[in-house]
Amino acid sequence: MSIYRNSFRRRIDDTFFIWREELKQVIKDEGVLIFFVIVPLIYPLLYSWIYNNETVHDVPVVVVDQSHTSLSRQFIRMCDASADVKVAYYAQDLDEAKSLVSRQLVKGIYLIPSDFESNVYRMQQGTISVYCDMSLMLTYKAIFQTAQLVSMQMGSELQTKLGGHYTSREEAIAARPLDYADVAIFNPQGGYGSFVLPGVLMLILQQTLVLGIGMSAGTARERNRYGQLIPISRPYQNVFRIVFGKSLCYFMIYALMGAWLVVVVPRMFHFPQLAAWQPLLTLMLPYTLACIFFGMVVSCIVRYRENVMLLMVFISVPLLFMTGVSWPQSNIPGFWQGASWVFPSTFGVRAYVRLNSMGASVGDVSTEILILWLHAFLYFWLACVVYGYQIYLARHDAFWRFVEMKKRRQK
Amino acid sequence: MKTLRLIYDVTLRELMILMRNRVYMFCMVVFPLLTMVFFTSLMDDGLPTSMPVGVVDLDNTSTSRSLVQRLDAFQMSKVVAHYPSVTEARRDIQENNIYAFLYIPKGTTENLMAGRQPKISFYYSYTTLASGALLMKDLKTISTLGSAAVGQATMRAKGYTDAQIQTFLQPIRIDLHQIANPWTSYNSYLSTMLVPGLIMLFIFLISAYSLGTELKFDTAKDWLAKADNRIVVATIGKFLPQTLIWLALVYCYEYYVFYVLHFPHLGSPWMLILLGLVQVLAAQGFGIFAFGLMPSLRMSMSVCSLWAVLSLSMVGSAFPVMGMDGALQALSWLFPLRHYYMLYQVSVFNGFPLLEAWFHFAALAAFILMPWLVIKKIKNAMLTYVYIP
Numbered sequence: 001m002s003i004y005r006n007s008f009r010r011r012i013d014d015t016f017f018i019w020r021e022e023l024k025q026v027i028k029d030e031g032v033l034i035f036f037v038i039v040p041l042i043y044p045l046l047y048s049w050i051y052n053n054e055t056v057h058d059v060p061v062v063v064v065d066q067s068h069t070s071l072s073r074q075f076i077r078m079c080d081a082s083a084d085v086k087v088a089y090y091a092q093d094l095d096e097a098k099s100l101v102s103r104q105l106v107k108g109i110y111l112i113p114s115d116f117e118s119n120v121y122r123m124q125q126g127t128i129s130v131y132c133d134m135s136l137m138l139t140y141k142a143i144f145q146t147a148q149l150v151s152m153q154m155g156s157e158l159q160t161k162l163g164g165h166y167t168s169r170e171e172a173i174a175a176r177p178l179d180y181a182d183v184a185i186f187n188p189q190g191g192y193g194s195f196v197l198p199g200v201l202m203l204i205l206q207q208t209l210v211l212g213i214g215m216s217a218g219t220a221r222e223r224n225r226y227g228q229l230i231p232i233s234r235p236y237q238n239v240f241r242i243v244f245g246k247s248l249c250y251f252m253i254y255a256l257m258g259a260w261l262v263v264v265v266p267r268m269f270h271f272p273q274l275a276a277w278q279p280l281l282t283l284m285l286p287y288t289l290a291c292i293f294f295g296m297v298v299s300c301i302v303r304y305r306e307n308v309m310l311l312m313v314f315i316s317v318p319l320l321f322m323t324g325v326s327w328p329q330s331n332i333p334g335f336w337q338g339a340s341w342v343f344p345s346t347f348g349v350r351a352y353v354r355l356n357s358m359g360a361s362v363g364d365v366s367t368e369i370l371i372l373w374l375h376a377f378l379y380f381w382l383a384c385v386v387y388g389y390q391i392y393l394a395r396h397d398a399f400w401r402f403v404e405m406k407k408r409r410q411k
Numbered sequence: 412m413k414t415l416r417l418i419y420d421v422t423l424r425e426l427m428i429l430m431r432n433r434v435y436m437f438c439m440v441v442f443p444l445l446t447m448v449f450f451t452s453l454m455d456d457g458l459p460t461s462m463p464v465g466v467v468d469l470d471n472t473s474t475s476r477s478l479v480q481r482l483d484a485f486q487m488s489k490v491v492a493h494y495p496s497v498t499e500a501r502r503d504i505q506e507n508n509i510y511a512f513l514y515i516p517k518g519t520t521e522n523l524m525a526g527r528q529p530k531i532s533f534y535y536s537y538t539t540l541a542s543g544a545l546l547m548k549d550l551k552t553i554s555t556l557g558s559a560a561v562g563q564a565t566m567r568a569k570g571y572t573d574a575q576i577q578t579f580l581q582p583i584r585i586d587l588h589q590i591a592n593p594w595t596s597y598n599s600y601l602s603t604m605l606v607p608g609l610i611m612l613f614i615f616l617i618s619a620y621s622l623g624t625e626l627k628f629d630t631a632k633d634w635l636a637k638a639d640n641r642i643v644v645a646t647i648g649k650f651l652p653q654t655l656i657w658l659a660l661v662y663c664y665e666y667y668v669f670y671v672l673h674f675p676h677l678g679s680p681w682m683l684i685l686l687g688l689v690q691v692l693a694a695q696g697f698g699i700f701a702f703g704l705m706p707s708l709r710m711s712m713s714v715c716s717l718w719a720v721l722s723l724s725m726v727g728s729a730f731p732v733m734g735m736d737g738a739l740q741a742l743s744w745l746f747p748l749r750h751y752y753m754l755y756q757v758s759v760f761n762g763f764p765l766l767e768a769w770f771h772f773a774a775l776a777a778f779i780l781m782p783w784l785v786i787k788k789i790k791n792a793m794l795t796y797v798y799i800p
Contacts, residue, residue: 047724056730102757125583128584135591135760135761139731177528177562178528179531180531180532180533184534187537192729306712309713310437310617310620314442317720318446326539327453327539327541330462331462353538
């Protein structure tokens with residue numbers, strides 16, 4: 001046996017051989033290509049397109065004006081003039097208005113009772129009833145907040161008339177002794193896309209990687225004569241060479257895809273982009289590695305290539321919720337918090353949102369980055385263990401096949 | 412009679428497959444139940460409560476402290492930290508320890524007493540839309556209440572009656588009626604879309620999978636032979652047991668959310684039964700159609716999963732379809748989940764007659780019939796295609 005067998009050179013050669021084989025397989029396999037290239041390229045664009053209007057404007061409402069006074073007309077005019085609400089219909093009574101809601105023509109009703117103006121001028125509160133279709137939260141918010149805003153604006157005008165103060169400054173103070181400002185930070189316009197997309201982008205990275213790796217492993221098994229993940233051939237004798245070689249292939253592809261997802265796409269659609277490339281790199285390196293090794297561990301469970309889809313696609317949505325983007329992290333029950341620690345995406349999404357949308361520094365997300373390195377490390381060893389087991393299985397089977405063959409020969 | 416006999420034979424065969432392959436048990440029972448439990452338990456509170464907020468109280472008087480106490484008493488917010496400066500509070504938002512903070516500058520009380528209209532500010536992060544919007548509401552209420560309390564005191568001193576004060580402070584009042592969901596419960600609004608959406612995802616995938624595996628495991632000819640080479644009989648026989656399992660699952664879900672968790676619904680139980688039926692059949696129709704379109708296991712499953720994940724956005728429950736671009740509004744018709752959701756929204760949630768949503772019902776019926784378009788192609792594939800890994 002030559003010195004080459006365990007030499008440094010040999011290790012490098014084997015690793016690169018495995019890397020090359022894996023790359024060939026990825027390129028040849030259209031299923032894997034879909035998940036490695038097409039989905040990460042197209043999906044973000046599609047999502048950005050869906051959410052590119054960010055907020056809803058001109059939500060249609062119907063007005064039931066039983067007051068028919070200048071004050072009620074002013075209210076209607078001001079609501080119609082606002083960006084969020086459009087007065088689409090006028091109805092005689094509530095029943096007629098309801099039928100418009102049921103036909104989905106409007107999302108809410110403004111009802112101005114007949115005693116509205118007289119009440120206001122009689123120094124009693126004038127009431128406007130707002131009925132909202134609650135099946136859509138965003139339209140409900142638009143309808144309700146517009147009515148509230150307009151009523152407050154009209155209110156301060158009325159206060160001026162009713163108050164009997166001398167200067168406008170006095171009036172303002174009497175109406176609102178304590179002033180306040182509300183400042184929405186990090187997503188000032190409250191855009192839906194800016195809020196949900198950063199999380200989705202990071203999640204796409206993990207999910208497509210796991211799906212692609214799982215499929216590629218499934219294909220390897222199906223191509224193999226004995227349904228094994230590891231072929232019996234010289235380079236595939238050492239766990240580390242297999243894990244390194246394969247992960248190198250995935251890493252190369254996802255270095256590009258990752259850059260596309262977290263740098264190019266947000267820029268193209270003008271989502272908040274506060275992080276420079278250095279902090280992003282600090283995050284993406286452990287995140288991509290953790291996802292790769294996580295995917296390799298998952299891929300060993302997969303017997304047939306399609307099963308990985310049955311396993312991974314549906315958990316995308318729960319995963320997104322567990323990151324704390326859709327539902328506040330402080331309100332996730334402890335059990336699900338614990339379950340979410342298993343997945344790199346939980347920490348990847350949190351860290352990315354805070355780095356990129358909230359302008360945090362690397363120090364602010366150091367815990368998440370540390371956990372991602374820990375994930376990468378743990379899943380790397382787990383991948384080694386499961387691949388080691390696969391090698392053992394392959395050898396074990398080969399040995400018994402050999403024994404069988406020998407027996408048959410002797411007969 | 413013979414047809415029934417054939418269907419029965421194929422059904423029996425299918426039942427054996429369902430029992431033998433563990434994938435079916437997981438995807439038709441275990442995972443769907445898991446998602447059901449996940450979403451309903453995740454949002455058990457309905458609305459997020461006790462979300463951590465901070466306070467930068469530079470004034471530190473009894474007035475400012477009572478403001479903070481009142482904020483703490485609100486259901487949604489919980490004051491967890493005090494900061495010496497805005498910078499530190501913002502940093503803590505970036506570290507994810509708080510979601511919002513209230514800033515009371517120095518001299519607020521003094522200015523308030525002197526009638527100089529001091530200004531307090533609240534900052535909230537909109538990177539999580541739900542918490543941002545809800546905390547904004549709390550903080551706004553606090554500020555308005557604080558303002559009103561001071562105004563009330565001054566006006567009472569001047570001898571106004573309570574009604575007059577009320578009118579002066581708020582001449583026009585908004586009387587809000589939240590139809591069908593007066594609690595603004597996020598659980599009943601998100602779970603009713605996400606869980607059916609994920610059940611449909613499983614139906615898509617399993618429908619394509621169960622057809623594709625016939626090719627993959629080389630049992631396609633056997634399957635058709637059992638049905639005397641009549642593809643319609645073979646398809647009905649194959650999908651009948653699956654349909655029954657899906658229906659059981661869907662009705663179990665409906666019973667759980669509407670009768671155990673008491674999610675709001677104004678429709679009749681018959682409407683729920685009809686809704687479940689069209690949901691299952693339309694999803695199966697789509698899955699079969701996807702396989703017929705490209706009779707390859709991996710391609711049809713890829714298309715099914717991509718379509719299903721996309722439909723969770725195109726359904727327009729979180730971000731309304733009317734807010735999307737025109738082309739997307741038209742495309743939303745191609746997603747069964749969208750029609751399911753509209754049907755649910757109109758006839759179950761709001762309790763309007765089915766007639767008001769008839770076009771969505773018709774669209775679902777079209778999805779149910781879609782396999783007709785490709786049934787010949789499926790037969791051809793089953794008889795002639797060879798599976799290539």
